[in-house]
Amino acid sequence: MKCLVVLTGAGMSAESGIRTFRDSNGLWNNYRIEEVASPEAWEKHPEVVLEFYNQRRKQLFEVEPNAGHRALVRLEEKFDVQIITQNVDDLHERAGSSHVLHLHGELKKARSTVDPDLVYELDHWELKMGDTCEKGSQLRPHIVWFGEPVPLFDQAVQIAKTADIFLVIGTSLVVYPAAGLIRYVERDVPKFYVDPQAFPVHGVPKLEVIREKAGKVLPKLVEKMLNRFA
Template sequence: MTRKKLIVLTGAGVSAESGISTFRDSNGLWENHDIRDVASPEGWRENLALVLDFYNQRRKQARECVPNEAHLTLARLEVYFDVQIITQNVDDLHERAGSSQVLHLHGELSKAQSTLDPKLIYTLDHWEIKEGDKCEKGSQLRPFIVWFGEAVPMMVPAINLARTADIFLVLGTSLKVYPAAGLIDYAPRQAKKYLIDPKIPDSPLPKDVNLIQEKATVGMKILEEILLKDLN
């Protein structure tokens, strides 16, 4: 029997439970920096050393964190479903938990990119990118991160994935942050849709979206029971 497609959009709330803070948190690690200073092409041009150090520290932190139960539950569900994860997170916790199909919308901390040729992408075997680290064409390496003001090249593949969903789950992110929040609108009308979010949404949810008002780790255990029960 063909397994149903479970398409999952994940965001910062999933990583936060593993100890990774984000700039959207009031106590987040980004708060000591203006976001434009460390996550924009302008910031890179104005202070390359600051940006490199900022992401080196994020990379080091991510390596010290471990996947949580939400990550692990998604990986377990691959036994029963064709699970495809679309993540706004730049860490590799989904992969380390065992998920085999992960699309990163906003780039990956564990990789570097040429500033001259964006197609030249390198997997890092350490946590630092230093000034003077260059690609094969001689240009400085930068973090493989989609910064503010830059295009999101993986958006089209993500939309195409959303269109294939039998079940669409939004986990650890609100339905307010676009363009990613719009992905649920591409899911087929007959697809079952779930949102796991501890906060009450500011505006009413679409009638076909089922809200599980819990943090990611707790909500995933509830949803796992629902999905496996539906299989029987």
């Protein structure tokens, strides 16, 4: 079975109604995004950081996967589908995708501030000051913030290297290190880049650029892939 690797970004979930990270010119309640998504922000005003992610989490409980998410699930009929996502939502999983790697963390999880291996599933949208891990330490969003390493990147690189087909959806390919994953895909592997603002990527052969929204074009592209490559 061929391995089809998918890299998804904010545009994938925007069609479900999830506001992208840079909406409103990168501002939230007059805070720059970096001021609510960094270790320094957590040290300075953790209550504000928690509220930012609480609002994002609350919205996530109110939205559903879109046609693009559902289309990717169909690929599992004929391919070993591995999804690498920059998104912190769980819409791929809720649509039915089996293998999803979250590069930047997961919104519906929290983790200990003293032991990063202590990670907890959240069944509600609100995380508050005073919510603690089993060691008595404050819980923080299970998110990779600006200035923090991306612990799952090496795993993502290994997945990208196994691709027989590589599909990029809804990302500008400018946020690193995730944007660099396409460089680890073998040169002769067919590659597809789906995004309304997609542009040719220099030095990446066999890349087909499709300037459309995922929800509109993916059902057709998936049908094409099932007939052409499977």
